Amino acid sequence: MKKRIFSGIQPSNVIHIGNYIGAVKRWVESQNDAEKENIFCAVDLHALTVPQDPKMLRERTLELMALFLAVGLDPDKSILFVQSHVTVHAEGAWLLNCITPEGWLKKMTQYKDKSAKQEIVLTGLLDYPVLMAADILFYDTNEVPVGNDQKQHVELARNIAERFNHLFGETFVVPEPLIAEAGARIMALDDPTMKMSKSMAHVKGHSVNLLDDPKDIERAIMRAKTDSGSEIRFSKDAEKAGVNNLLTIYQVLTGKSQEASELDFANARGYGDLKKAVAEVVISATEPIRNRHKEIMTDRAELERIMRVGADKARVISEPRLADVKRKMGLILP
Ligand code: ATP
Numbered sequence: 001m002k003k004r005i006f007s008g009i010q011p012s013n014v015i016h017i018g019n020y021i022g023a024v025k026r027w028v029e030s031q032n033d034a035e036k037e038n039i040f041c042a043v044d045l046h047a048l049t050v051p052q053d054p055k056m057l058r059e060r061t062l063e064l065m066a067l068f069l070a071v072g073l074d075p076d077k078s079i080l081f082v083q084s085h086v087t088v089h090a091e092g093a094w095l096l097n098c099i100t101p102e103g104w105l106k107k108m109t110q111y112k113d114k115s116a117k118q119e120i121v122l123t124g125l126l127d128y129p130v131l132m133a134a135d136i137l138f139y140d141t142n143e144v145p146v147g148n149d150q151k152q153h154v155e156l157a158r159n160i161a162e163r164f165n166h167l168f169g170e171t172f173v174v175p176e177p178l179i180a181e182a183g184a185r186i187m188a189l190d191d192p193t194m195k196m197s198k199s200m201a202h203v204k205g206h207s208v209n210l211l212d213d214p215k216d217i218e219r220a221i222m223r224a225k226t227d228s229g230s231e232i233r234f235s236k237d238a239e240k241a242g243v244n245n246l247l248t249i250y251q252v253l254t255g256k257s258q259e260a261s262e263l264d265f266a267n268a269r270g271y272g273d274l275k276k277a278v279a280e281v282v283i284s285a286t287e288p289i290r291n292r293h294k295e296i297m298t299d300r301a302e303l304e305r306i307m308r309v310g311a312d313k314a315r316v317i318s319e320p321r322l323a324d325v326k327r328k329m330g331l332i333l334p
């Protein structure tokens with residue numbers, strides 16, 4: 001039987017090369033694996049866990065769907081849809097809330113980090129991983145390809161699945177996180193001690209976004225923070241984090257091994273050469289995406305049709321599981 005793959009990304013901002021390398025690029029590879037059945041979702045309900053401008057959120061959700069297509073996701077091969085179009089997610093999250101101890105949620109590192117930055121912490125932010133568990137579990141998902149920062153949330157989804165199965169009998173598949181060996185945590189260009197993050201996209205020099213023009217990409221990468229040395233090699237040393245990050249981006253986007261990547265810079269005169277090469281690789285990976293995206297955005301009716309078809313397919317899979325869970329929990333089905 002084929003493995004079911006589910007993953008999602010928030011339309012909280014334009015996606016950056018960290019999202020691309022850690023998640024979306026791998027979704028495209030997964031789509032081309034005949035042993036896998038793939039479902040990818042623009043998780044707009046998750047974006048609401050921090051304040052959003054309604055008009056911007058709508059625009060970004062459409063942009064994200066267009067980006068799915070622009071990177072090569074194909075609605076005939078994968079199910080592509082918007083989370084809020086399928087009510088199973090919100091309903092399912094409620095049901096799972098009622099078997100999830102709140103202590104599990106308060107321990108989540110992302111909650112601790114994000115809540116510290118908010119003036120008012122919304123209940124949705126605490127509950128975010130339960131909604132994510134609903135996304136995953138109601139599709140009988142086997143594997144969840146995500147960046148390193150989401151591993152803890154997938155583990156929580158596993159715990160929720162196991163708890164439900166224990167309370168009400170075998171129901172949910174217990175999913176596995178799929179974390180890449182290289183590029184699972186791309187660091188910020190301006191501060192390689194923290195992860196590149198969409199919510200920091202407004203800070204100049206923090207990230208490179210998939211839709212940035214080549215000049216901006218070059219500028220951001222040429223200004224990336226590195227150490228005062230000159231050695232171009234992969235390293236876990238804190239002070240080499242900047243160089244390590246640039247080499248990782250180079251490695252993943254060229255598809256080379258670590259050794260081959262280092263060898264490419266054996267005769268480099270300094271970090272300037274590394275940065276130039278990384279900028280070139282990033283520009284040639286993103287330019288076709290940016291051009292396709294522009295074109296796709298001109299046909300809004302077609303985008304809306306693709307979203308509708310995707311949501312219809314998603315409902316066919318998830319609604320029966322929702323009915324099953326409701327029945328097991330003691331609700332009368334209408
Ligand atoms: P936000 O700052 O709004 O939380 P984000 O940049 O963390 O956004 P998400 O939408 O939360 O992006 O994540 C989408 C996918 O990209 C997830 O699979 C996540 O693990 C992955 N991802 C996010 N940041 C990185 C990164 N710096 N390196 C690798 N993968 C990442």
Ligand code: LTN
Nearest residue numbers: 006007008009010043132135144
């Ligand atoms: N929380 C994830 C996005 C997300 C997700 C999912 C990822 C929401 N639902 C289901 C995988 C599977 C994040 O990247 N911040």
